[in-house]
Amino acid sequence: MMATTHAFTGLAVVAPLAYLAPEFALPLAVGAIAGGIFPDLDVAFEHRRTLHFPVYGGVAAIPAVVLAALSLSNVTVGLAAFAVAAWLHAVSDAFGAGPTIDPWRNPSDRAVYDHVRGRWIAPRRWVRYDGAPEDAVLAVGLAMPSLVIFDEYSTIQALAVAGVVVSLSYAAVRRRLVDWTSGWLE
Structure with missing residues (x-):
């Protein structure tokens, strides 16, 4: 899936937490965005x-959420949002294709690595590749709550x-990018 x-x-x-506790909306949003993107730095x-830690990420997210619930602050809430979003990123990569640049030509049997079992999780291919039409629809649908809930934070919107x-834009050109960049991206 796309970043x-x-x-x-x-x-x-x-978003629901930001709605219920608007005083924490900004750290929740910053933590969620950073956590959602962070795993792809690898x-x-x-x-x-x-x-990417599809199993250990959940193990880390649970205490982060508990800490935030017990000690509400901008820092703990932001860290909990980061941990949950990073974990969801790793888990949801199993729903897509493998990490190859052109999974429609070179399908992979590796979606995301499971550090607990010491093996790769197979891709489900519900999203055929990052930037596929279904990925774009998913991105737009998931963006809608942030446009409504974070209305006091024009930067987040x-x-x-x-x-x-x-x-x-990326989805519109995704498959062609492989041809345009062949030779220097591979």
């Missing part, structure tokens, strides 16, 4: 293995609108 889809997933998850290493534009 924007992961960021919007985090925002959608924290593209510079072994993508979907180095910073602007980021959401920009993310939707980026998502739709």
Whole structure:
């Protein structure tokens, strides 16, 4: 899935909390966006293995959420949002294709690495590849709560609108990018 889809997933998850506790809306949003994007920084290493933790991420998210509930502050709430969004990112990568640049030509049997079992989780391919039409629809749908809930934070709304534009633009050219960049991206 696209990085924007992961960021919007985090925002959608924290949106009800931001509605109920608007004083924490900004740290929730910042934590969710950062956590939704963070795992993909491992593209510079072994993508979907180095910073993706589909099992251990849940183990880390639970105490972060408990800490935030017991000690409400901008920092604890933001860290909990980060941990949950990063975990959801790693889990949801199993719903897509493998981490190859062109999964429609070179399908992979590896979606995301399970550090607990020491093996790769197979891709479900519900989202055929990052930037697929269904990924764009998912991104737009997941962006909607952030446009409504974070209405007092025009920066968050602007980021959401920009993310939707980026998502739709990327989806429009995604398959052609492989041909345009062949030779220097592989």
